[in-house]
Amino acid sequence: MEYFKSGLKSVLGTQQPGVQPTGAEIVDKLVDRVTLSTLLEDRRDACRALKALSKKYRVEVGAHGMDALHQILETDRADCEIIGYALDTLCNITSPERFDEEEERNNVHININVGEQFTEMFIKNPDNVTLVLNFLEEYDFRVRWPAVRLLTSLLVNKPKQIQDIVLVSPMGVSRLMDLLSDSREIIRNDALLLLVQLTKSNANIQKIVAFENAFDRLFDVIKEEGYTDGGIVVEDCLLLMLNLLKNNTSNINFFKEGSYIQRMAPMLAIPENIEDVGWSPQKVSNIHCVLQLIRALVSPNNSAQITTSCQKNLRNANILEALCSILMANGVPADILTETINTVGEVIRGNLNNQEFFAGVMAPSTPPRPAIVVLLMSMVNEKQPFSLRCAVLYCFQCFLYKNEIGQQQVVQTLLPSTSNNASLTTGQLLCGGLFNADPLSNWFSAVALSHTLIDNPAQKEQLLRVLLATNVGSQPFSLLHQCALFMQQASKLQSKLGMLMLLSTWMSHCAPAVKMFLNVPGAMAFLTAQTSATENDNNEEVLQGLCAFLMGICVVYNDNSVQNYSKENLSQLIEKRVGIETYVKKLAEVSRHEVYAKAAKQPQIKAKHSNDLLLEFEFCKLFKALEGVIIQTLGAQKQLSNGMTELSLSEQENGLLLQYKDLIREQDNMMKNLNAELGKLKEENTNLKTQLDEVLQTNSQLQDQNTLLKAQLAAASGNSDVSQLLPVSTDATSTNMQNEKLIQELEEKVKRLEVDNEIKSEEMEKLLKDQEDLLELLTDQDATLNKYKNRLRELGENIADDDGDSDINSGEEVEGGITKN
Structure with missing residues (x-):
């Protein structure tokens, strides 16, 4: 401390005895020394002192010294020491964080983001940012490192503006990429953080960074650090890759064609003794990033061509096999297991070869069981974590997506069989979950079973053959009959909605299923009562809308084979008991509901709480496709039933x-x-x-000026310079x-x-x-x-x-x- 005081004395000169200069006065004298001194050594000393004061007296240094610091960067660029001091000072005054020294000094808390204010002032001239980018070419640690940190602070405070400036700056991105080759780890690591910030939500910068050989450099760093066993630097590399690939078709193509998918394989290698070694928190984070990276390549939001090509490459690189190994390994942390299940789902979704590979994966149990069966056991087990159960359902849906063979195999396990196979099957698990006491299991099983029927009329008719015996010795009923009864008897909304979605999927485009449903006692009475109900509490409008939807399906796909429930009779029932206007309103309420909007966004099921699961993506697609057809059919049927009964037109x-x-x-x-x-x-x-x-x-x-003046007033509270600042602040405030x-x-x-x-x-x-x-x-x-x-x-x-x-x-x-x- 004495050394610092003596340094200040040498820079400021000797003060009169008993007179203590204020912080603002010290800063003003230092700024004058930086600006007016002809000797480089004097300017350097003053700049070093400003750096020392820039945390405690951030407002004063920023308000009074910004121009002087810029002048140093322009005129003294040949001297690395003074440039380093200037960059460090700018880092402090633009920092997005508040310093402890600031808090200790100010008795009054200033509710202003000072760093953001100074950043805005600094970047009003874009050349200032270009000037800092140019300093990255200087190898001297005293210059390059603070230049990286300053750019990071500016990016955090004003990301969009800095991204725009970097884009138009000649060689701006190239200079940043060169930092990844710096042998000094602290610079390389901070450059990684800078690039992670820079590439967020900016496709143009992402493309430039990717074509600046980013993937090769990042994979080299990951290899040097020990793949997923490495530290946080590996995570930063993976996060940067994720920024470059997510929703960026051009970069995904570049990644795929550059054989980078094959270079991901070593990151998923799990040692055999992993259960004994354990999973460190950093390894969990690293693996999680790798899984997200894979999902970015095969996301359902990507084009089908890109997704299919990446899925094929992932299988050829044995990455699908590695994912399945993690899936079946012991001791895998729950969050990694959940994300792995989601990842496997998207790697196999819609790809028949990958789906067939997954169907053949066996769990290391005694006796061995298919991985699909083991996963479904977790899905219908209410003791398993909610997120894990959601992931299993999503994976199962992906397995059945555009997979007629897989759909047939699941339905086949429900049909009578001559074999004496006593092992648990997918069909048995789904039926068990469909009718047990857990509403979430009902919903999961109903949705899972409905996916065996999507775009597959043959399996809809096959499933009609499934018979269930409720009690020993009792006459068995069809599965559809049991579903219709359970829909009426279930006490929980979630259970009812699950059954309604299953029945709607099953009965659409399937007249035999409609016929069987119409013969279930009380089924149409239940739908009519729900559709005409007026209660709208606790998402009841969704239930009423789905009941209306199922009634409409019974009209559209009715072959008139059930007495009293022909198309005409059902249309009249809707018109007389519900009213066409009310009926159409009930239907419309479904697609306007918040739960519909959330479910229709993406195939993956995402919910924070189990009660949030009401509708599902594929059902929303079905509803959207048939809503208009139902309304049109009812309108035509009404006109047909009216026939020639209209009165003759009047003479007027x-x-x-x-x-x-x-x-x-x-x-x-x-x-x-x-x-x-x-x-x-x-x-x-x-x-x-x-x-x-x-x-x-x-x-x-004016607000910029006024903000700084207010901050200075607060910082100078109780000091002699308040009276000097007050008239200026008053004028600015008035204006x-x-x-x-x-x-x-x-x-x-x-x-x-x-x-x-x-x-x-x-x-x-x-x-x-x-x-x-x-x-x-x-x-x-x-x-x-x-x-x-x-x-x-x-x-x-x-x-x-x-x-x-x-x-x-x-x-x-x-x-x-x-x-x-």
Whole structure:
């Protein structure tokens, strides 16, 4: 401490006895020395002192010394020592973290992100960032390391802006990539962290980094560090790779064609004595990153061509085999096991060769059992972790995806067999889970079984042959019959929804299944009661909507073979007991519900709690495909049932048609006026937004100044320099308040205009809808009138139109809402 004080004395000069300079005064003198000294040694000493003060007096150093530090970087770049001090100082004042020295010094907590404020000031001139990038070429540790740390701080504070600057900076990315070859580990490791930040959510930078030989360099580092047995540096390398590959088709292709998939294999090698050695926390993290990396290559969000090619390469590189070995190994941590199951699922999803390989994997049990059976045992076991059970279901779905052979094999295990195979089968496990007391097992099993039927009509009919005996000696019932009864009797919403999804998948496009369901006692009564119910508590609207959906399937795929439940009878039942309008509303509530939106996003089941599992991805696809078909079928059936029972049209029909046409003309005029008024409002709104942008830009600059002044006031609280800062701060605050008032006025005016725009737009939309309804009614009335007149002519009646012409619309044609004469 004495050495530091003596250093300050040498830089600042001797002070008068008993007078202690304030922090702001010390900083001002140091900044003057940096700016005005002609001797490099003096500037260097002053810069070193600023660095020492930059944590405790961050605000003062940043506010007063930013320009001086920039000047050092420009003029003294030949001296590595002073450049190092300047970069270190900039690192401190832009740091996203608060320093202990700051907290100890300030009695009042300043709720301002000071580092972000100074970063914004520093990067207002993009050349400042380019200047720092240029210093990366300097090999001297005193310069290169603080330059890396400064860029990292700037990235954390303003990622998008720094990414844009680096992109346009000549050789900017190349200089960063060269850091990975630095023999000094601390620089290489910090460069890794910098690149991880830089490549987040920026496809252009990701492509440049990948083509700068990133994968080769990263794999070399991983190998040097000992693959997944290495430290956190391995994790950083894998995170950077993950940034480069996730949702980046170009880089995935480059990775695949560059034979980098084969280089991943050693990272999944698990020693035989792993149960004795154990899994260190870092190894768990490293393996987890490798699994995420594999999933990025075969994600269902990728194009089918890329996914299929990567799946093939993963199998050829024995990575699928290695994943299955981890799956069957003992002592694997639960989170690694869960992620491995998900990864295996996506590596085999839709790939028949990989699915067949997985079907042949056997668990090392006594007697040996297929891995699929062992996984399903975990899924229906309520004692297993929830995330693990979800992963098993996802893996099983992936195994059955576009796999007719696999679907057939599962259904076959439920059919009567002449063999004496006493071992547990997939079908037995699913049936057991389907009807046990655990609602989550019901849901998992129902969804799993439904995936054996997707796009496979043959298996739907095969599954109808499955018989279950509820009690010893009792007559067995079909599996569908039991599902329909369980749907009525289950007390938990999750169980009911699982059964409804299974039955909907099973009965769609399968008339025999519909016939069997209609013969189940109470089945249609249950669906009707649920669909017409008015309670909407605890996701009941989803249940009611799915019951409506299943009723609709019974109409669409009905072969009229069940007495009292023909298409016509069911349509009338819906119309009379529920009401078509209410029925359509119930259906629509499903696709509008939050649980539907979440489930329809992706095939993988993701939920934090078991109660969140209500709908499933493939069912959402089915619902979306059939909702319109059901509504259309019910509408056609209603028209068919009404038949010729409509009353004859009145003699005033032509007069009514003319009234419609006049109304349409009137609405056309209103729409033209509204369009003109809307155009004026939009133009005024654009002008106001332009003014607002200009004021906001000016206000932004004033806010920067005011923020710094406030921070300085707080930092200087109780010191003599408060009185000097106060008048400046007051003026800036006053100007700032005036600007903010103007901004508020402009924003209110803009909002009023936007509301007016919205009101006018809504009026126009309403008019357009009314016009479309009128046109539709006009067309229907016209067609119906002609139909009846033709029938009367066929019966020998002499029919003439009111205007003496056989064409109702003689002389006029209504088209697109505009009458043409």
